[in-house]
Amino acid sequence: MGRSVNPKSGAGDGVKFQAIVVGGGIVGLSAAWHLIRSGLRRVLVLERYILASGATGLGTGSVHTQRWHAIDSALILRSKRVMRELSERSGGAFRLYPVGRLTLAGERDEPIVRNYAAQLRSAGVDAVELSPREVAERFPGVNVSDVAVALHTGDDGIVYPPALLWTLAGFFRNDGGTIWEGCEVRRIAVEHRVARGIELANGDTIESDRVIVAAGIWTRQILRASGFDLVLKHSVAHTAVVTVGRADLWLQVPSLLDGTQGLIAIPRNPGTIMASNAAGEYEASKETAQAVLKARSVEVQRADAAFFEKKAVQQRHILRQLRHRYRDHDVRGVVGHWAGLLDGTPDSHPYVGPFPKVEAFWVGCCLTGYGVQRGPGVGEALAQLALERPLSVDMDAYRLDRFDPAFDFQIDMSGDNPFEGFREPREWPAMVTDRE
Numbered sequence: 292m293g294r295s296v297n298p299k300s301g302a303g304d305g306v307k308f309q310a311i312v313v314g315g316g317i318v319g320l321s322a323a324w325h326l327i328r329s330g331l332r333r334v335l336v337l338e339r340y341i342l343a344s345g346a347t348g349l350g351t352g353s354v355h356t357q358r359w360h361a362i363d364s365a366l367i368l369r370s371k372r373v374m375r376e377l378s379e380r381s382g383g384a385f386r387l388y389p390v391g392r393l394t395l396a397g398e399r400d401e402p403i404v405r406n407y408a409a410q411l412r413s414a415g416v417d418a419v420e421l422s423p424r425e426v427a428e429r430f431p432g433v434n435v436s437d438v439a440v441a442l443h444t445g446d447d448g449i450v451y452p453p454a455l456l457w458t459l460a461g462f463f464r465n466d467g468g469t470i471w472e473g474c475e476v477r478r479i480a481v482e483h484r485v486a487r488g489i490e491l492a493n494g495d496t497i498e499s500d501r502v503i504v505a506a507g508i509w510t511r512q513i514l515r516a517s518g519f520d521l522v523l524k525h526s527v528a529h530t531a532v533v534t535v536g537r538a539d540l541w542l543q544v545p546s547l548l549d550g551t552q553g554l555i556a557i558p559r560n561p562g563t564i565m566a567s568n569a570a571g572e573y574e575a576s577k578e579t580a581q582a583v584l585k586a587r588s589v590e591v592q593r594a595d596a597a598f599f600e601k602k603a604v605q606q607r608h609i610l611r612q613l614r615h616r617y618r619d620h621d622v623r624g625v626v627g628h629w630a631g632l633l634d635g636t637p638d639s640h641p642y643v644g645p646f647p648k649v650e651a652f653w654v655g656c657c658l659t660g661y662g663v664q665r666g667p668g669v670g671e672a673l674a675q676l677a678l679e680r681p682l683s684v685d686m687d688a689y690r691l692d693r694f695d696p697a698f699d700f701q702i703d704m705s706g707d708n709p710f711e712g713f714r715e716p717r718e719w720p721a722m723v724t725d726r727e
């Protein structure tokens with residue numbers, strides 16, 4: 292490859308890095324921090340905008356071990372360990388608020404929930420079933436009239452994703468790591484099937500012994516520009532910001548998966564709940580994909596008229612659903628909303644591992660709507676792979692060569708959630724106006 296250039300100084304100073312990480316999101320920063328704390332000295336993170344400008348900055352922040360695949364539970368438990376360490380080392384500047392995760396189910400789904408609880412326990416998760424009466428005792432003000440059983444994981448909670456990212460970035464810098472923002476990577480420089488570094492959008496090249504791409508939904512773009520490909524699609528995730536009058540109760544609002552109504556409701560700050568429902572996640576058109584890939588995630592709003600239709604429907608129903616569930620919490624109204632793109636695979640599992648048949652090159656992406664809670668563990672695994680160290684969590688189910696690159700697929704939004712009640716109904720109930 293050509294001479295190594297420091298794009299900040301514009302000088303060809305020949306600096307060769309021991310590792311380059313492409314992407315300043317949770318996966319990239321976690322990988323970078325784990326590389327440097329494992330003993331590498333020259334590790335560079337390249338971010339095309341600013342840190343957390345991708346999905347991580349938009350994440351709601353629910354961190355919960357209630358996943359349908361045991362392997363994911365192991366990864367989330369690992370991520371929580373990393374978060375606990377960051378919290379302790381930062382003196383609490385970053386925190387996981389232990390509000391717990393609560394899944395509510397009606398009669399029809401009771402057997403699924405009980406079976407799922409047993410699976411989670413066998414994966415090492417401290418999951419308990421609660422009766423409606425126990426839910427009402429633990430979470431005063433929660434309406435349990437339509438609840439047959441609940442699943443509770445009390446150690447789960449919520450984080451503020453940008454705080455998690457900036458804490459990681461702080462430790463990474465303190466340990467000697469380098470972050471360059473505003474540096475867009477065009478492609479991976481590969482010679483004789485060995486990654487030698489990267490080429491920036493301005494044509495400069497930077498040499499490195501190892502390259503990790505953790506660029507979220509943009510990963511495919513970088514791979515294609517480098518002559519490779521991965522089966523990867525994106526969907527839109529849309530969240531409403533709802534104000535709640537009883538700010539004093541905010542830590543008593545669990546991270547909620549309401550399977551009877553098809554609602555996710557997560558406390559974010561005192562007096563606010565971030566909420567989403569089945570209308571909030573959908574596979575967007577190709578035009579949206581292209582517009583978003585060229586722009587920042589939030590600009591999806593400009594790209595797709597369907598987004599606005601979905602938004603209006605979603606918000607009306609969210610309010611009704613929240614008022615039904617939290618009768619005593621004084622749910623006031625939707626004050627804002629945002630959307631972002633999620634990257635996904637045909638089986639909803641991420642990609643984590645070496646790029647097939649290319650040396651010194653690893654990829655971590657496609658964490659769907661569960662990347663804040665899995666990202667710290669994925670980053671750690673990428674670092675362990677790149678340093679040929681033993682893995683803390685087996686990554687075999689996430690390997691990159693598990694699909695034919697020509698395979699097309701629909702994103703199955705219900706894949707993470709087997710409750711029928713959570714699937715988008717064929718017809719939405721009649722609309723209600725705010726504050727009927």
Ligand SMILES: Cc1cc2nc3c(=O)[nH]c(=O)nc-3n(C[C@H](O)[C@H](O)[C@H](O)COP(=O)(O)OP(=O)(O)OC[C@H]3O[C@@H](n4cnc5c(N)ncnc54)[C@H](O)[C@@H]3O)c2cc1C
Nearest residue numbers: 316318339345346347350351352353476507631662663664
């Ligand atoms: C609305 C919403 C709510 C969510 N809620 C939750 C939740 O409650 N819990 C949960 O666990 N997860 C949640 N998620 C999912 C989670 O946010 C993502 O899975 C996770 O942040 C993905 O992290 P990442 O590092 O893979 O990607 P990103 O955070 O997208 O990082 C990729 C980075 O790469 C950069 N980049 C791209 N191309 C280039 C290039 N060519 N050169 C250099 N840099 C580049 C981007 O700018 C970006 O900063 C939510 C997501 C959204 C959108």
